[in-house]
Amino acid sequence: MWTLMDSPVGELRIVEKDGAITAIEFTPYRDPDGRVRGDRADDHPVLAECVRQLRAYFDRDLKEFELPLAPEGTDFQQRVWSQLQGIAFGETASYGEIAHRLGMTNAASRAVGLANGRNPIPIVIPCHRVIGANGTLTGYAGGLERKQTLLDLEVDGLF
Structure with missing residues (x-):
């Protein structure tokens, strides 16, 4: 449905x-x-x-989603998507930081980026909160303009 x-x-x-x-x-x-x-x-x-x-x-009235989710992906993708859900509203993390949270080195950043790009439930699983190591916006399946809009919405929504 x-x-x-x-x-x-x-x-x-x-x-x-x-x-x-x-x-x-x-x-x-x-x-x-x-x-x-x-x-x-x-x-x-x-x-x-x-x-x-x-x-x-x-509307900036909700910072954490509470929905039943069933994204389809490999075990590694599932692990990455699980880490994404730990990035708080208004916060960001780099691909390398996600790799480290998974017990891997920075060399896994590219694999994290690929898994991030295959996230089938954007916004709710907040792949837009992952940025480059130097703080720049990098790829987003929905396009960088959408990524920037989502990040701006969250920063503006912080109290």
């Missing part, structure tokens, strides 16, 4: 499977990617709750 919502970073498609969020997709959508999405269901409880929480996040 899936639904759509407008946001400050463009329209988002939110996908649910078996009671958990499996994807949040930026436009333009890549339909022929092989993911099963099912029918549109704007009133599905998990999808409606995800939309509610995303709206609260964009």
